[in-house]
Amino acid sequence: MSNSKNTILSLRNVKKHFPIKEGVFQNVVGQVHAVDGVSFDIGAGETVGLVGESGCGKTTIGRCVSGLEPLTNGDIFFDLTPEKLLALEDFEKHQSEIKNKHLIDEIQSTSNISKIEGDDFYNYRRNCQMVFQDSFSSLSPRQLVSDIVSRPLKIHKVCADNELIPRTIELLEQVGLGKQHLYRFPHQFSGGQRQRISIARALALDPKLIVLDEPTSALDVSVQAQILNLLHDLQKQRGLSYLFITHNLSVIRHMADKIVVMYLGKVVEAGKTEDIFSNPQHPYTKALLAASPDLSEDVMSDMAALDGPIPDPARPPQGCSFRTRCPVSRTECGWEVDDIIRRLEHHETLIDSIKSVHQPDAFNAKLTFETSLSAIELKDVIGTNDIPKQMRKAIKKIEVDGNDVNISFDPVQTVPLVQSDNGSLSRCVLANK
Ligand SMILES: Nc1ncnc2c1ncn2[C@@H]1O[C@H](COP(=O)(O)OP(=O)(O)OP(=O)(O)O)[C@@H](O)[C@H]1O
Ligand SMILES: [Mg+2]
Known part of the structure; x- marks a missing residue:
């Protein structure tokens, strides 16, 4: 789809497999398919929610996006103009006849996060920041807040030394803290305040994208709401894009414009938030909604809550990977x-x-x-x-x-993601008919 805004992040068939090693010689005996061919886009100023049960690969995607993990396969593109996105889509459809070879080469060398170097890489690192669930381990306990928040400014030489403290105070004020908090250590703050410090640090370099990995899951409900409102306000003021990772569906309903539902390393459903909640297509999404006790009754789900073990991601089922737990599985599920x-x-x-x-x-x-x-x-x-x-x-x-x-x-292929009536993508043999 084309619009006038840039696409801040575009994942194309991203795979991340981890080797399983055994014995004294650490022989590789298999691969955990943590992320197995994931594609989605995040537009400028947009929040994409990534949901799914524990172990489905959410954090691994966040780490790949932040450049902390090299990809096993696939591409992640950063900040594509509408023209570049179109060229890329066209290239994917007709690989054999490349129309815009010079533009594709340019995209690969300036926007593909695995290939960019020099200034482009530096620019990407500034523009993509991450906030984790556990503010205790992500904030160094021996550093003062002033050092924690000003560190990115120092490393990237954003301002003169005498401007560091005023800039740091400004950042603290943007997240609801102030000058009085500069010379304290992380343990002197509450969980909610520590998360505000993490957010201030993430904002320091004025990024375009923040990956938020369960940013409020460790907080109680009222503090959680304050942090979510803060994230909302910052997004509006700064036009930020968020990749919001959580297993909490009521949080994601409040925050996300689009939702990507993952199961065993694959996207099983993706669409607009209101469509996913009012008219979920995939049996897994329906079961997730049914399993979420704090969602109000207006969420539609005719499915029983989830039951049974998640298969081993080192031997993910072929065909439809959800069939082993699916209440409406069919003969043709593979x-x-x-x-x-x-x-x-x-x-x-x-x-x-x-x-x-x-x-x-x-x-x-x-x-x-x-x-x-x-x-x-x-x-x-x-x-x-x-x-x-x-x-x-x-x-x-x-x-x-x-x-x-x-x-x-009968051998089967992986069930493809197909567009359903309401515009969502769903990976189900029932949607495939
Ligand atoms: N460094 C690693 N080495 C080996 N396996 C890993 C590594 N990191 C993650 N995995 C495996 O990859 C899969 C996905 O893990 P990931 O942490 O991305 O899940 P998640 O969706 O974030 O789960 P949670 O909701 O519990 O945080 C899991 O099976 C996990 O055991
Ligand atoms: Mg995780």
């Missing part, structure tokens, strides 16, 4: 052999009698049992209600051959 094995938890003796599993891919497996009786038992169990009907119907083949059982499912 089931795989692991789903059956996960469902056997009540059949301990059967699990114990598995001798080996040969799994060329997620959708095919040969399970070898100690005895042919166990092999037959597995086939019987798969016929019972321990395996949900929609999963059972997705099995393409199940054959007992002596002590072996061969199981196969």
Whole structure:
């Protein structure tokens, strides 16, 4: 979409995988897919809320955006003019025929945060600041407030030495503190005041974007409201953009213009705040809303609250990654052999009698049992209600051959994000119809 404002941040298929290391030699035995192909944009003066359960990758995205983590894959662009955004979108659609090669090259070298150098990098670091949940550990306990808030001014040589203290006082006043707080240590403040100090420090270099990672989650409700109002006011005065990370849906409803809902490293739904709350599309979003006790009753959700464990992000389910907990899952959600094995938890003796599993891919497996009786038992169990009907119907083949059982499912692709009627994007086979 084009408008006259710049796009402050544009994430394109961002991936961040962490190696899992084991043993004395720290061999890499797998990868945690913390962020797995995330794309969204933040416009100038806009707040984008990033929500999802613990471990879905929110903080990792914040750290990637702030340049604290190198990306495994994908791109993050900073401050694109409408013209540059259009050129980039066009380039993504028609990679083979590059119309604007010089403009694409310019975007890569001046706006791609993994590629920019020199002044452009310096400019980006000034313009993107971060505020964390835990103000205790993010503010150095041995530094005075005057040092904490003036440090970015000093490092980036923003003003003359004799101007440092007046500038620092100005910043403190903007966040509701004052001169009297200059020569105190962080532990002499309340949690809300400490968060104000963190915000003053983030504002020091007059950034365009602030990444706020659970900025009010450690505060009680009345203080939380004051900080949220402060953030609102600062945004209005300074035209700031926020990437607001939280698992608190009532906070995000109050703060965000757009919402990105994440599950296991992927975006499952994204849209305007009012659309997400009044007409959620994805079963996960509906379940999250249903699980949020402090939302007023006008939030629509016909879904049961969330149930069951989140799958291991080192082996994220293919197809739809939410299907293992989804109350309305279908045959076509993309089931795989692991789903059956996960469902056997009540059949301990059967699990114990598995001798080996040969799994060329997620959708095919040969399970070898100690005895042919166990092999037959597995086939019987798969016929019972321990395996949900929609999963059972997705099995393409199940054959007992002596002590072996061969199981196969139809391979599936990751469910794409598609536009739904209300304009939101949703990654669900139901929306895909
Ligand atoms: N440095 C790291 N090394 C290995 N794994 C990591 C690292 N940082 C994060 N992870 C893993 O990446 C996944 C996403 O973590 P992240 O902290 O981004 O989640 P989150 O959405 O911020 O969760 P929370 O709501 O609890 O803060 C988790 O499975 C986590 O264990
Ligand atoms: Mg986090």
